[in-house]
Amino acid sequence: MILETLSLGAIETNCYVLAVQEGAGAVIIDPGAEERKIRAVLARYDLHPELVVNTHGHYDHIGCDDKFNVPVAIHKDDVSFLKDPMLNLSGMFSVPYKTDAEIIPLEDKQVIEQGGITLEALHIPGHTPGGIALLLKSPQNNIVFTGDTLFCRGIGRSDLDGGDGALLIRKIKEKLFSLPDNTMVYPGHGPSTTIGEEKQHNPYFQTRGGG
Numbered sequence: 001m002i003l004e005t006l007s008l009g010a011i012e013t014n015c016y017v018l019a020v021q022e023g024a025g026a027v028i029i030d031p032g033a034e035e036r037k038i039r040a041v042l043a044r045y046d047l048h049p050e051l052v053v054n055t056h057g058h059y060d061h062i063g064c065d066d067k068f069n070v071p072v073a074i075h076k077d078d079v080s081f082l083k084d085p086m087l088n089l090s091g092m093f094s095v096p097y098k099t100d101a102e103i104i105p106l107e108d109k110q111v112i113e114q115g116g117i118t119l120e121a122l123h124i125p126g127h128t129p130g131g132i133a134l135l136l137k138s139p140q141n142n143i144v145f146t147g148d149t150l151f152c153r154g155i156g157r158s159d160l161d162g163g164d165g166a167l168l169i170r171k172i173k174e175k176l177f178s179l180p181d182n183t184m185v186y187p188g189h190g191p192s193t194t195i196g197e198e199k200q201h202n203p204y205f206q207t208r209g210g211g
Helices: 035-044 076-082 165-176 195-201
Strands: 002-008 013-019 025-029 048-053 072-075 103-106 111-114 117-123 132-138 143-147 184-187
Touching: 002 035, 013 035, 013 184, 025 111, 048 111, 072 076, 072 117, 076 103, 117 165
Parallel strands: 025 048, 048 072, 072 103, 143 184
Antiparallel strands: 002 013, 013 025, 111 117, 117 132, 132 143
């Protein structure tokens, strides 16, 4: 399996390129900026983009959604973010942006299958109403892409429109801390970690009785 991590844009948002092998179709998670760098990864492995998946609708995760001429999947509760620059924050911090690509609204536990890659959407609201983590089911099953829900020793901020810190913590415990401890966590910002490491060391959970 090919799994490439790119740190893109002014606030170093993690974008992930997934494919089963060289020459295959690719799934791109959170192409927030710097299309050229994403295309360089695609070219290196002779991959062709087939689907974009957004973990949520903030601009630093969606800024290149339209660059690959493929559908964009996002949880149904964040679809409006793709069309509203004030919701996606581009209207406040950058040039107002709206996604023009075909949008696929996702439900909790919906399975996404594309190019041999299988992902399950886990709805984890609290950073945004439609925030999701993406649990890789195939060709491996020990990886989760957590967007801006769970970070290495941190969690997503909840002080923006639609945020709810208590809900975010509860859903992380329910949806993520129920995964095996050796599950690799690839977050929306910062380094990778594991579920076990975060259950044991993440201060947001230690002060609340752990996971």
